[in-house]
Amino acid sequence: MNTKLNSIFTKFLLLGLGGFFILQSAVAQTDHSSHMMDIAPAKPAACAGSGLECANAATPFFMADSSLLLAWTAGGVVSVAQSGDKGKTFSSPVAIAQHGKSLDSGADARPQIVANSNGQVFLAYAFFKDSNWNAQINTSVSNDGGKIFSTPNSLVNDSSSQRFPSVLVQPDNKIFVAWIDKRLVADAKKAGQQRLGGSIAYAFSEDGGVTFAPERIANESSCECCRIGVSGDPKGGVGIVYRAIFPGGVRDHASQIITSSGSGQIRRVSNDGWKTDACPHHGPTIAISDSGKIHVAWFTQGSARSGVFYASSVNQGEAYTRPQRIGAVDANISRPYLLAVGKSIWLVWKEFDGVRTSIHLKKSFDDGKTWSVPVMVSSTTGYSDHPLLLNQDDEVYLSWLTREDGYQLIPLNSR
Known part of the structure; x- marks a missing residue:
């Protein structure tokens, strides 16, 4: 990447990810030296604890009894707590694991x-096991609704690097997990060869995450530093979207439908033409409606288009619609997130105006054919996590963690 492009890309991320970000040269979580430094959120020096008030990332999930589970990382600790009043108050947190500075919190x-519907809780996270940013995904299970968790254990037996787990529970209670896997890169290195990126791996569990079927590789060539988007497919499988590496080192997005019998064809979402050796650390999002229509949104800095975009497919990814820009051309947009409830599609994203970070929402009630006018849902100054969407039946909520205002679970149906 030339110096000018590298500068533009860095400036975009510094603004678009919500301001108050720093380059952490001492703890940058790059995967090899040719990659750009990670851009990590600046955390106030006074906030050094493991509580939710110091968290950098929080992930919610509604249980069958309507209670809210929240997992977060802060101070090198992975914690879980429950709320019976939609996030207003939480139970005393359960510390699942303590990894200090080696916890993956990029x-x-x-x-x-x-x-699952039986109240069995499954947790996954990653930590770095050496100074070369090789990571391990640990998993833990609770059989009493999240009060007591098992000792964390490695998801796989492979000794290379696994990172960025994405987890989904299916209607039949099977657990699906996908991640970025570096075993093929490690094998190539042993053979004296160089291999770009990583691979997309996945596995299923039929016992609530206690054990998993042998892992499989869905795509051998993917970006190694972007999270994977997952969504349930009404036909019984799981849809995933991720930043793939296409011939020539182009890092555009691809989708696949995965079932317990194997992975479907790799489908290119868009020809953005982003040829880079940098680590964007900016993964895509996917939602599949009851009709089977796939909705995706992503960030790119390609030669064909640059910004954050949305597209959809009615034939399981064989063809996608022309990408539509999310937000204004000159706005600093980042972190889109999609949710499908029936044929209603919800889309949120971040905008940064140089001072405040705001979350914007638009929705479609006809499977993405038409969309509402975007509205601002919340805003903050200082550090904030990515916006996430979740639902309890037909009620849709924005989950957003900010340092200034704390954790927020905001109802969206009336917006």
Whole structure:
């Protein structure tokens, strides 16, 4: 990447990710030296604890009994707590693991938490096991609704690097997890060869995450530093979207439908033409409606288009609509997130005006054919996590963690 482009890209992320960000040269979570430094949120020096008030990332999940589970990372600790009043108050947190500075808490890293209909809770997170940023994904299970968790254990037996888990619980209580896997890169290095990026790996569990079927590789060539978007497919599988590496080192997005019998064809979402060796740390999002229509949104700095975009597919990714820009051309947009409830599609994203970071929302009640006028839902100054969406039946909520205002679970149906 030339110096000018590198400067533009860095400036975009510094603004678009919400301001108050710093380059952490001492703890940058790059995967190899040719990559750009991670851009990590600046945390006030006074906030050094492991409580929610010091968290950098928080992930919610509604249990079958309507209680809210929240997993977060702060001070090198992974914690979980419950709320019976939609996030206004929480139970005393349960510390699942303590990894200190080795905990993976980069821009696209967050703990993953889901629960099945029996109240069995599954948690996944990653930590760095050496100074070369090789990571391990640990998992833990609770059989009493999140009060007591098992000792965390590695998701896989492979000794290379696994990072950025994305987890989903299916209607039949199977747990699906996908992640960025570096075993093929490690094998190439042993053979004296160089291999770009990582791979997309996945596995299923039929016992609530206690054990998993042998992992499989869905795509051998992917970006190694962007989270994977996952969504349930009404036909019984799981849809994933991720930043793939196409011939020539182009890092554009791809989707696949995965079932317990294997992964479907790799489908290119858009020809953005982003050829880079940098680590964007800015993964995509996916939502599949009851009709089977796939909705995706992503960030790119390609030669064909630059910014944050949305597209959809009615044929399981064989063809996608022309990408539509999210937000104004001159706005600093980042972190889109999609949710499908029936045929209603919800989309949120961040905007930064140089002072405040705001969350904007638009929604469609006809499976993405038409959309409402965007509205601002919340805003803050200082550090904030990515906006997330979740639902309890037909009620949709924005989950947003900010340092200034704390954790917020905001109802969106009336917006």
